[in-house]
Amino acid sequence: MGTASGSVPGIDPAAAAAAHAQLKKVKKQKVLLMGKSGSGKSSMRSIIFSNYLARDTRRLGATIDIDLSHVKFLGNLTLNLWDCGGQEAFMENYLSQQRAHVFSNVGVLIYVFDIESRDVERDMATYVNIISALVQYSREAKIFVLIHKMDLIQPTTREDVFDARAALVKRKTAEAVSIVLKQKPEQGGQQQQLQQPQQPEPSPTLTTSVSTTSLNNADPSLNLQLFATSIWDQSLYKAWASIIHDLVPNLSVIETQLASLGQAIDADEILLFERTSFLVVSKWTSPEGERNPYGDRFERMSNILKSWKHTCSKYTGTPRNAEQFSDFEYKMGVTFSMFATKFTTNTYILVCMPPGEARFNSAKLNVAAARPWFKFLDGPVVSAQPQPQQQ
Amino acid sequence: MSFTYAEDGDVPTDARGGPSRPHPVRFISPAALNLHRVYEQNRQRLQKKDGTKVPDPTTPQTKGRPRLLLMGQRRSGKSSISSVVFHKLPPSETLFLESTARIQKDSLSSFMEFQVWDFPGQIDIFDNPNFTFDMDAIFGEIGALIWVIDAQDDYLEAVARLNATILHLHRSYPHINIEVFIHKVDGLSDDYRLDIQRDVTIRIQDELSDQGVENAPVNFHLTSIYNHSIFEAFSKVIQKLIPRLGQLEAMLTNLCRTCRFEKAYLFDVNTKIYIATDSTPEDMASYEICSDYVDVIIDFTEVYGSWSRSENWRERLEGEPWAQPLDNQVACEWAESGMVLADARRPIMLREVDKFLALVAIMKEGSYEKMPQINMNVDVVVKGLTEFFEITKPKDVIGGGPPSAGLV
Numbered sequence: 001m002g003t004a005s006g007s008v009p010g011i012d013p014a015a016a017a018a019a020h021a022q023l024k025k026v027k028k029q030k031v032l033l034m035g036k037s038g039s040g041k042s043s044m045r046s047i048i049f050s051n052y053l054a055r056d057t058r059r060l061g062a063t064i065d066i067d068l069s070h071v072k073f074l075g076n077l078t079l080n081l082w083d084c085g086g087q088e089a090f091m092e093n094y095l096s097q098q099r100a101h102v103f104s105n106v107g108v109l110i111y112v113f114d115i116e117s118r119d120v121e122r123d124m125a126t127y128v129n130i131i132s133a134l135v136q137y138s139r140e141a142k143i144f145v146l147i148h149k150m151d152l153i154q155p156t157t158r159e160d161v162f163d164a165r166a167a168l169v170k171r172k173t174a175e176a177v178s179i180v181l182k183q184k185p186e187q188g189g190q191q192q193q194l195q196q197p198q199q200p201e202p203s204p205t206l207t208t209s210v211s212t213t214s215l216n217n218a219d220p221s222l223n224l225q226l227f228a229t230s231i232w233d234q235s236l237y238k239a240w241a242s243i244i245h246d247l248v249p250n251l252s253v254i255e256t257q258l259a260s261l262g263q264a265i266d267a268d269e270i271l272l273f274e275r276t277s278f279l280v281v282s283k284w285t286s287p288e289g290e291r292n293p294y295g296d297r298f299e300r301m302s303n304i305l306k307s308w309k310h311t312c313s314k315y316t317g318t319p320r321n322a323e324q325f326s327d328f329e330y331k332m333g334v335t336f337s338m339f340a341t342k343f344t345t346n347t348y349i350l351v352c353m354p355p356g357e358a359r360f361n362s363a364k365l366n367v368a369a370a371r372p373w374f375k376f377l378d379g380p381v382v383s384a385q386p387q388p389q390q391q
Numbered sequence: 392m393s394f395t396y397a398e399d400g401d402v403p404t405d406a407r408g409g410p411s412r413p414h415p416v417r418f419i420s421p422a423a424l425n426l427h428r429v430y431e432q433n434r435q436r437l438q439k440k441d442g443t444k445v446p447d448p449t450t451p452q453t454k455g456r457p458r459l460l461l462m463g464q465r466r467s468g469k470s471s472i473s474s475v476v477f478h479k480l481p482p483s484e485t486l487f488l489e490s491t492a493r494i495q496k497d498s499l500s501s502f503m504e505f506q507v508w509d510f511p512g513q514i515d516i517f518d519n520p521n522f523t524f525d526m527d528a529i530f531g532e533i534g535a536l537i538w539v540i541d542a543q544d545d546y547l548e549a550v551a552r553l554n555a556t557i558l559h560l561h562r563s564y565p566h567i568n569i570e571v572f573i574h575k576v577d578g579l580s581d582d583y584r585l586d587i588q589r590d591v592t593i594r595i596q597d598e599l600s601d602q603g604v605e606n607a608p609v610n611f612h613l614t615s616i617y618n619h620s621i622f623e624a625f626s627k628v629i630q631k632l633i634p635r636l637g638q639l640e641a642m643l644t645n646l647c648r649t650c651r652f653e654k655a656y657l658f659d660v661n662t663k664i665y666i667a668t669d670s671t672p673e674d675m676a677s678y679e680i681c682s683d684y685v686d687v688i689i690d691f692t693e694v695y696g697s698w699s700r701s702e703n704w705r706e707r708l709e710g711e712p713w714a715q716p717l718d719n720q721v722a723c724e725w726a727e728s729g730m731v732l733a734d735a736r737r738p739i740m741l742r743e744v745d746k747f748l749a750l751v752a753i754m755k756e757g758s759y760e761k762m763p764q765i766n767m768n769v770d771v772v773v774k775g776l777t778e779f780f781e782i783t784k785p786k787d788v789i790g791g792g793p794p795s796a797g798l799v
Contacts, residue, residue: 055617151483232483269695288704297694304690311683315676316734323733327759330688330728334717335696352695354708356720 029247030080030105034094034130035112036123037062037086040148043231044112045069045083048240048277051320053310054231065090066102074274074281075346075378077249088126095129103137108243110144113169115161116152124172131176142223144243145169151230162228173224234296234303241279241299248281250376258284261370265363268336269352271301272343276321278306281347289352301350305340331360339364344371345378457505457534457632462556464549465490465512467541468574468616473497473509475616476625476662482616501659502666502747502780503633505534530560534632535568542587542613543575550591554598561604569609570628571595577615584613619679626664634783639667642779646772647671647752650765655752656681657744657776660689666748681751684739688728688749725773727766731759738762742769744776 033041043057049071067083082102084094094102111130117123134141147169153161227239248254254272261284262270268289272282280298294300312324323342331337336352337360343349353363461469471485477497495509508529530536538556540549553571560567573591576584592611599607612624630636643655647669654677656665663682709716718724725743732739735756742750750773758765 154487155484232481288700291698291701292695293698294694300690300694304687308683308687311680312732315680316732316737318734325730326733326736327731328729330691330726331721331723332692332696332726333724334721335692337721338691338695354700354704355717356708356713357722358713358720359708 028078028080029107030082031108031110032082032084032102032106033110034084035086036114036117036126039086039112039114040231041086041112042067042083044236045081047231047236048279051276057231062087073244074248077247079247091126095133099133100137103133106134106138106141107247108142108144109134110146110243112146112148113165115147115149115165124168128172128176131173132180135177135180142246144239145224145226146229146239147226148229150228150235151232158228166226169226170224234299237279237302238296238299241302244279251282254282254377255284257373258282262286265366266359267351267353267363271298271350273302273305273348273350275323275346275348278302278309331355341367344374347377458532459505459507459628460510460533460536461508461539462510462536463512463539464541464552467512467539467549469509469512469539470495471616472539472621473507476621477507485616501661505632530564530567533567535570535628536560537570537572537628539572539574540591541575542573543578546591550594554595557599557607557609558602558604561607568631569607571609571611572614572624573611574614576613577617588613619675619682622663622682623675623678626666629664630666633666636667639779640670642772642775643667643669646768650768651755651758652752653677653755655750658682658685658749658751659747660685660749661747677753680739681753684730684741684751685749688726688741692726729762740765742773744773748776
């Protein structure tokens with residue numbers, strides 16, 4: 001995140017009030033998860049939201065029709081996750097009989113491509129049909145395309161393969177969109193106008209990140225982001241963190257408060273994780289921390305902590321969705337010190353500090369003291385029960 | 392594989408054979424060439440020194456660095472093992488490894504210097520009529536021979552070759568520890584694993600006792616690169632090579648008693664092999680959690696500790712509110728870490744001993760409050776461990792002279 005620490009104001013009372021107004025209504029976002037059968041949709045979902053290990057996903061069977069699940073995230077955001085079976089019969093059904101039912105009111109479409117698929121032409125044809133349907137029924141939906149199973153490609157050629165495939169997907173998306181627009185010029189023009197005010201709608205901090213990364217050259221109104229993913233490394237967390245990132249309500253409030261906390265305790269970096277999925281909800285980095293050469297450190301932290309969680313659950317014999325550790329501290333001589341601790345009911349916080357015992361201890365106390373600032377993360381209803389587990 | 396060895400100046404006989412030959416008869420693999428080169432070198436060296444002098448095979452060789460020799464059938468997973476354990480290759484990436492064509496020699500600078508030789512599987516060094524390998528160069532300074540058997544494949548041939556190897560070696564090098572890794576057991580059910588282990592054990596022991604070899608030092612391990620079993624097996628193998636392991640274990644047992652630790656491990660950080668543990672019974676679960684903890688710490692260190700901070704960052708930290716050099720602000724110059732598990736508040740602690748070693752311990756419930764005292768005790772033990780390695784290290788050098796350069 002490019003939030004420069006110098007320009008961050010303190011906690012804005014107006015923003016806080018807006019946040020409170022916003023959290024009154026519980027948000028439900030419809031998320032479509034689609035792709036050809038066997039491309040790994042349910043595997044991803046189980047790893048991110050049900051705490052499966054990558055190797056456990058071999059046991060998953062084929063999804064029949066649509067598998068609906070409600071994933072609670074941070075207490076006040078509920079994802080309405082539609083895991084759509086990928087067999088062609090199902091796909092045709094979605095595109096014909098259930099078209100309006102499936103594709104209306106979509107917040108996010110996550111489309112998964114299997115990189116090893118032999119029939120790319122056909123995959124693309126299906127993809128184009130899906131995109132056409134999506135553009136027709138919910139124009140402002142965000143589209144995330146995950147080029148999946150990248151672990152099956154030799155490491156040296158991964159980047160080239162991904163670039164080639166990404167270019168193809170972008171071109172096909174542009175084609176699909178333009179065809180829909182041509183077919184219904186009057187409807188398209190009408191929707192175009194509806195489309196216009198969509199841009200300034202998200203919070204100011206959000207737009208900067210969205211406009212730089214997600215606009216594709218084909219159609220500025222279509223939000224398309226591409227990721228290379230694999231269930232065997234952290235790339236999966238990168239993709240899902242950015243999917244979730246755009247959905248989190250009160251994001252600007254979280255970010256400002258995290259920034260003021262970071263400055264108060266003189267930290268180098270602060271990461272805020274969701275409790276069960278360990279996706280990075282928000283982060284703050286000091287100017288010194290920005291010099292860190294590891295650009296992928298956030299998803300790496302998610303991956304590390306999540307696999308640690310698995311180890312713990314194996315050792316203690318507690319269920320995987322339960323919380324596994326309450327406190328972690330690490331002092332690396334004169335290089336740095338860090339701690340991760342349970343923060344609010346739904347979050348963990350990880351703070352990276354400069355070295356120094358006194359600094360470390362006072363930061364720990366301060367983070368504990370800052371907990372009430374972030375109470376709103378737990379949502380209007382205090383959820384003491386664990387996240388519902390989906391199969 | 393049948394290849395004939397060409398004498399110097401010999402013209403290849405199949406040169407006139409034309410292009411229609413189905414396969415080159417005179418093909419000499421790089422491995423064979425290399426082995427021949429090693430053999431020639433050693434032969435010349437021996438002749439130069441003294442033709443009659445043969446090293447006494449009955450005393451165990453401690454010269455140079457102890458060597459682990461990985462052998463087995465082709466495609467049994469030897470290179471995957473050494474890449475996963477010693478080069479931190481993710482197990483899934485080992486699918487892409489090329490077949491090993493020559494002896495792959497790795498030397499590891501760790502708490503103890505040892506080398507790992509990865510043997511090509513398609514060559515049978517004893518069953519080669521045309522030239523023999525210099526057995527002494529290969530087996531002379533060996534610490535342990537690790538024989539890898541693919542449990543998912545038909546293992547009868549592998550067992551037969553292992554038997555032949557043991558019989559060959561037993562004559563001249565009776566002190567070699569032979570460790571059999573029954574490998575790739577991850578895809579098998581628990582019952583079937585034990586069946587295979589029993590079957591292999593019986594076949595080998597029967598064969599050996601038929602040949603009149605009793606009590607051969609053969610140990611069996613069930614391994615897989617997809618879980619911790621390969622690391623545990625290597626730990627057992629390496630522990631046998633450590634001089635005065637008993638003292639090390641006594642130190643850890645003592646620490647466990649005074650600090651009320653459930654279990655303590657001394658880890659080699661790079662390979663996650665544990666070189667000592669206390670005397671309480673070992674269990675896989677606590678080894679797993681401790682070695683994963685080392686992993687977590689390594690990952691955090693890489694991300695946040697491997698790049699240098701700017702000069703004015705340091706100046707600011709040493710400045711007004713604290714007004715002390717950074718070195719005085721920290722309590723311990725090595726890495727130290729603690730984590731509290733949520734169930735029953737059971738803490739785990741890690742403390743770096745030196746560049747290669749880390750002490751990891753699981754504590755009893757509720758001892759997190761006594762952390763300062765525990766840290767002091769651990770400090771003392773760490774000091775003791777450092778002394779221990781100071782004392783044992785020069786002994787190796789005195790015993791073996793300068794590290795033999797010709798072997799790497």
